Amino acid sequence: MTTILKPHGTTEDDITAEVLRRFDATGEPRLRQIMQSLVRHLHAFVKDVELTEAEWMNAIQFLTETGHMCSDKRQEFILLSDTLGVSMVVDLINHRKPEGATESTVFGPFHREGAPELPAGGNMAPRDMKGIPTVVSGRVLTLDGEPIAGARLDVWQADSSGLYDSQYAETDELHLRGQFRTDEEGRFLIRTVRPVYYAIPTDGPVGRMLSATNRHPWRPAHIHFVVSAEGYEPVTTHIFDDADPYLESDTVFAVKDSLICTFVRHDIREPEAARFGLEPPFCTARFDFVLKRRG
């Protein structure tokens, strides 16, 4: 019986094997590992769903549009990564924290450089007249419970309409952002408005993907933080309002139990709060951040 030898690369699996071989000579071992694993998984996915040519073109157009949607104010690729849960998987792999250290969560697409340095009690929301005035206070601590003086808190959130400053086309001004420092006892004090749940931007390809798959675009109310201090590992995280209806179904999968915090509403005048110019109704929330020493 004659064996008929197939010419090189005629089956789907031959192509996969050949592409993998082409990356064998990659000098940098980590790059080789990443490229070969990417090819293996990408080919397996295409074979698994038996992707049609129309679907392939649709995917190309989707990714092209995702790129076109990006600007210095809009990051549609981060939104895509967030809504596919990839950002949270990357977060969990990279920030395995010791018990007691504040857990991290997604960075999200709305951080901006250059937030103003504000004093303790400084108001991040001077132009938000609709929101419920809120004071967030707490301490930045070591794993042993010692205060960290001079820690920096880079803070940002959406306004009471559920929009970040960068989502207002008519202005470039920073709003609802601030950088705070802890005092000698590790304490910080932030004046803002109570965060509200908001929809991620749905006017782009990510929004279309959500609606085509019957997924809602909502994120539970939260405030973003990057907390850092000399000699400690910084943490990128949020605090979430425990009264929020979307805690269980955050569209970017970012909620962790340890980051949920109570926003207490006050309806009667309190002298302590009046010192900060807070008249009822207002809210207070307390949250301590715990950082792990480097190394």
Ligand SMILES: [Fe+2]
């Ligand atoms: Fe956010």
